Amino acid sequence: MNYLTEAKQLVKANIRDYGMYIALIVIMLTFTIMTNGLFMSSRNISNLLDSAGYIAVLAVGMTLVIVIRHIDLSVGFVAGFLGAIAAIFLTQLGVPVLVTIPVILVFGIIVGLFNGVLIAKIGIPSFVATLAGMLIFRGALLQVTEKTGTIIVNDDQFNAIGNGFIPSIMQVNGLHLLSLLVGIFGIVLYIYSELSNRKDKVKYGFDVPSKAIFITKMAIVSAIIGYVTWILAGYNGFSWTVVIMVAVVILYHFLTTKTVLGRHIYAVGSNPEAAHLSGINVEKITYIVFGSMGMLAALSGILFTARLQSATTTAGTLFELDAIAAAYVGGVSSAGGVGKVTGAIIGAVVMASLSSGMNLLGVGISYQYMIRGSVLALAVIFDVMTRKQRA
Numbered sequence: 001m002n003y004l005t006e007a008k009q010l011v012k013a014n015i016r017d018y019g020m021y022i023a024l025i026v027i028m029l030t031f032t033i034m035t036n037g038l039f040m041s042s043r044n045i046s047n048l049l050d051s052a053g054y055i056a057v058l059a060v061g062m063t064l065v066i067v068i069r070h071i072d073l074s075v076g077f078v079a080g081f082l083g084a085i086a087a088i089f090l091t092q093l094g095v096p097v098l099v100t101i102p103v104i105l106v107f108g109i110i111v112g113l114f115n116g117v118l119i120a121k122i123g124i125p126s127f128v129a130t131l132a133g134m135l136i137f138r139g140a141l142l143q144v145t146e147k148t149g150t151i152i153v154n155d156d157q158f159n160a161i162g163n164g165f166i167p168s169i170m171q172v173n174g175l176h177l178l179s180l181l182v183g184i185f186g187i188v189l190y191i192y193s194e195l196s197n198r199k200d201k202v203k204y205g206f207d208v209p210s211k212a213i214f215i216t217k218m219a220i221v222s223a224i225i226g227y228v229t230w231i232l233a234g235y236n237g238f239s240w241t242v243v244i245m246v247a248v249v250i251l252y253h254f255l256t257t258k259t260v261l262g263r264h265i266y267a268v269g270s271n272p273e274a275a276h277l278s279g280i281n282v283e284k285i286t287y288i289v290f291g292s293m294g295m296l297a298a299l300s301g302i303l304f305t306a307r308l309q310s311a312t313t314t315a316g317t318l319f320e321l322d323a324i325a326a327a328y329v330g331g332v333s334s335a336g337g338v339g340k341v342t343g344a345i346i347g348a349v350v351m352a353s354l355s356s357g358m359n360l361l362g363v364g365i366s367y368q369y370m371i372r373g374s375v376l377a378l379a380v381i382f383d384v385m386t387r388k389q390r391a
Helices: 003-013 015-034 042-067 075-091 097-121 126-145 156-163 177-203 211-233 240-258 260-270 272-277 282-308 319-329 341-361 365-390
Strands: 150-152 310-312
Touching: 015 341, 042 075, 042 211, 042 240, 042 260, 042 282, 042 319, 042 341, 075 097, 075 126, 075 150, 075 282, 075 310, 075 319, 097 126, 097 156, 097 282, 156 240, 156 282, 177 211, 240 260, 240 282, 240 341, 260 272, 260 282, 272 282, 282 310, 319 341, 319 365, 341 365
Parallel strands: none
Antiparallel strands: 150 310
């Protein structure tokens, strides 16, 4: 089999995984051409990734929720409410940042577990249970912010989470050295992971792509990581938001691909009845996934509040829909059992790229909503069509 034929077959067999990357590249190239290169400027890419951060974190959790055939509509206002509670802790109660953040994350886990109990134990459909939660936390957010409307956060350490950048150590030809080292480490980690996975597959007799295809894939991904690192290093380097987002992806990617828990989550999503009969505690998995979703909603609220340097009455509005859209664009299946956390991040970046590009072009907000809705519809149509082809 020659190189091109194998490459075509590989892309066709993994169209769900590769489709989103192709779409992202097309979107970026299109906006770069239409804005005369402004879209790919260091400042714009940095702002784009920062604006995608809090939605990307939510999208990771939402992906797992959809994988087990549920939905969580409460995460937007849970994020907004817990972000406001963080602001109150810091400004009115004088609680240190290093105490506030873990406490808020624990609050998020408790909220998520409560949703899990309603769904798994009592049997309330997730749509209804989390819709009730959305209304409750919307009211709670209004309650805690009603006196001032906006709670200003003046804590520099906290605000740096949403607006700060990792230290540069020193600059090399105008580039931040530490960011360059982080990017190089990321490339090395990626190559090591790919080599390790290929070695394991060969060991157990699984089919693997030829060495030429394998090397090409690693070269392309490494070049993308290197290019993004170079762009960001030329501005202010990696932001703390991006660092947190990448850390969440690495952690959840490991949990979902390398652990028994991850296999159980996908088994429950593929067929809950069969998973139960095989000895998997479906109820427990539901608790874990929704508890995780609550924690990530709390983290998203922290990132958003830190980015705005304040908590507002409208914080969290439509976050849940953006997270759901990012998850579906990232390749999660509405039928459950299929979806990757890495795809969720790409989905979030795709949606953020659309918004950024259209803003640079001066597209009206009404058209922006219609275009983003169309992209979401196309993503779901793509999911349905690929499932039909495999059936």
